[in-house]
Structure formats: structure tokens, C-alpha cells
Amino acid sequence: MSTSQGKLVIFSAPSGSGKSTLVQYLLKEVPGFAFSISATSRAPRGTEKDGVDYYFLSNEAFQQRVAEEAFLEWEEVYPGTCYGTLKSEVEKRWAAGQAVAFDIDVVGGKNLKARYGEHALALFIQAPSIEELERRLIVRGTDSSDKIKQRIEKASWEMDQSPFFDHTIINDDLDRAKAEAKKLLIEFLAK
Ligand code: 5GP
Numbered sequence: 001m002s003t004s005q006g007k008l009v010i011f012s013a014p015s016g017s018g019k020s021t022l023v024q025y026l027l028k029e030v031p032g033f034a035f036s037i038s039a040t041s042r043a044p045r046g047t048e049k050d051g052v053d054y055y056f057l058s059n060e061a062f063q064q065r066v067a068e069e070a071f072l073e074w075e076e077v078y079p080g081t082c083y084g085t086l087k088s089e090v091e092k093r094w095a096a097g098q099a100v101a102f103d104i105d106v107v108g109g110k111n112l113k114a115r116y117g118e119h120a121l122a123l124f125i126q127a128p129s130i131e132e133l134e135r136r137l138i139v140r141g142t143d144s145s146d147k148i149k150q151r152i153e154k155a156s157w158e159m160d161q162s163p164f165f166d167h168t169i170i171n172d173d174l175d176r177a178k179a180e181a182k183k184l185l186i187e188f189l190a191k
Contacts, residue, residue, distance in 0.1 A: 004032040004099035004189050008116050010165075011102065012109030013125035014133060014155030018171040022125060023103060025178050032189050033099040036089040039065065039074075041082045045142050055086070073112060077105045078150060099189055106158040113164065121188040123181060124165035128172040130156055 013019040027035070039055040041062040050056045057065070062082050066074060074084025085102060093100045102112065106124075113122040127133040133155055137148045162168045167184055171177045 005094050005097050006119055007033075007099035007189065008112060008120040009033055009099055009101040009185060009188070010104060010109045010112055010120055010122040011125060012104055012106045012122070012165065014106070014127065014151070014158045017125045017127040017133060018136070018174065018177070019103065019125040021174065022169075022171065022177055022181055023101070026181055026185060029182055030185050030189070033101050033185070034093050034096075035101045035103065036085050036093065038089075038103070039071075039084050039086055041080075073104075073108050075105055075108050077108075078154075083108075106161045110161060110164045113166070121184065122165040122167075123184065124162040124168045125177070126159060126162060126168055126170050127155075128170060130159075
């Protein structure tokens, strides 16, 4: 008998690699896992809603949660902007017999994989190239040019971290990437 309880599925990627589209697809297609909603100190973008996309906290409220040891992990992903996984989110999903999925930065993904080993499936979603990544961020139109520059600089370092993950999915062809991720996820959840 397989169980999803106590399992983690980690999705890490440089921003703009198409991770969100892939993850939304998997949520619809594969039963037995649910996302942990992260907390962040950044402001909501576009149509993002508190408690749905993130728990949006002020810097002070975020640091308060850090002091209370409410986070399983947290990172200052961009200078002055923190993101973290609340322990309560993970416990809630495990208690419901679900695997917990994380959309998490590359450093956080590496750390969780190192900590949870075989209990975690760590997927690194990669855009075909830095140029393509930049183009996608510009087309998305949700970030200022400064923010895009910051994300691109970080992305080239992040791409070198893929060997720390169980699998790298190159998102050059969305349908192929979807099929590959779905297969890996189903195999892992059935173990
Ligand atoms: P965005 O601002 O584009 O929503 O997210 C920026 C980065 O923060 C992404 O790489 C995303 O995966 C990461 N991130 C989101 N939630 C968490 C979290 O709970 N912990 C960590 N370490 N990174 C996160």
C-alpha cells in the first residue's frame, strides 16, 4: 500500500522558466498532493490574493514568524524580500494524507532535498536558455526592468545547481515537459 503522507515534492526553477504553468497542470492531473502556500514579505502582483497565492506579510510580521520558529525553511530570496514555508501548512497536508508540494527557490529546494532525502522528489525546471528566460520575463510584464535584471543575474547561478536535484526538466516544449513531470510524480507518489 502506498501513502502520500510524509512525502514532499519540490519544484525549483529560475523565475520565468514556466514552472507555474507546469505546476498548475500537475495539480489538475495528479491526485494525492497539494501545495504548501508560502509566506512572503513582497507585495501582491496583479491578481494575486492573500491566503491563495501567498500569505502576504509585512517585513515585521515575517520576522516575527521567524522568531516564533513558525517556518520549516525561509530565505531572503531577493535582497529585502523573504519567502518561507510555514510548518503549519505542511502539517495540515500531511495530516490529510497528502504529499506536500513546494514552489520554492533553488537554495530552499536544495536544502529541503538534503534534509528529506528519499522522502522528497526534487524537480528542477529549466528554461532552454538565459536569453529565453529574459524574453519570457519581459513578455510576462509583471516586473520592472531592474527586477528582471536581478532575476536574470540570479538565474545563471541557479542553473548550475540542477545536479543537486533528482531530475531536471527542460521546459522547451511544454507538452513534453508536462508528460515527463506527470510520469515522475505518479511514480514517486505510488512508491
Ligand atoms: P515570486 O516572487 O516570483 O512569486 O517568487 C520568487 C521566488 O521565491 C521563486 O523562486 C519561488 O519559488 C520562491 N519561493 C516561493 N515561496 C518560497 C518559500 O516558501 N521558500 C523559499 N525558499 N522560496 C520560495
